[in-house]
Amino acid sequence: MTQWRLLRGDVLVGELSEYGCDQPFFLARFTPGPGWESVRALFEAWAALKGPDPDGSRTVAVVKPLQDLELRLAPVDGQQPPLQVFKNCVLRINGSAARLRY
Template identity: 65%
Template sequence: MTTWWLMRGDVRVGELRQYGVDQPTFLCHFVSGPGWEAVRELFEAWAAVQGPDPDGSRNAEAIRPLMDLGLTLHPSDGGSPLTCFKGCILRIYGDRARLRY
C-alpha cells in the first residue's frame, strides 16, 4: 500500500497510509506531523460541511483557504508530487483521510 507525505513547503503536515480503496477514492490512515496544527482548523471546517449543497457554494467557501495553502502530497516511492486541490482532492477526518486523484 502507498504512503504519502502531506507537505506545506518544507514542513511535513502529516502522513497518509493507504489501507484500502473505495473506487475512485483511496482510504488512508492519517498521522499528523509538525505542521498539522497550523492547518487543522481548515480541514475540520471543510469536514463540517454536511448535507445538500446544490450550488457548491458552502464547499467552495470551505475549500478556498485550503487551496491557498499550497499543500502537496509526495508519494513515498519517489513519484511525482501532487498539488492538493488541483491534482487531487484530500479530505481529513481526525485520523482518517480520503484521497482522490
C-alpha cells in the first residue's frame, strides 16, 4: 500500500500509511508531524461535520480554509507526482485515522 507525506510547503504536517479500502476511500493510519498543530483544528472541524448539508454551505465553510492551505500529498516512494489536497484528492483526518479519495 502507498505511504504519503502530507506537506504544507516544505513543512511535514504528517504521514499516511494506507492499509485498506472502503470504496471509494483508501483507509490510512495518520502520524502527525511538526506542522500538524497549525492545521489540526481545521481537520477536526472537517471530521466533525455530520448530517445533511443540502446546499453544501456547511461543507464549504470547513473545506475552504483547508483548500487555502495548499496542502499536498507526496508519495514516499516518489513513483507518482504529488496530489494537491482538495484539488486532486479528498482527505479527511480524524485522530490517527485518515480517509483518502483520489
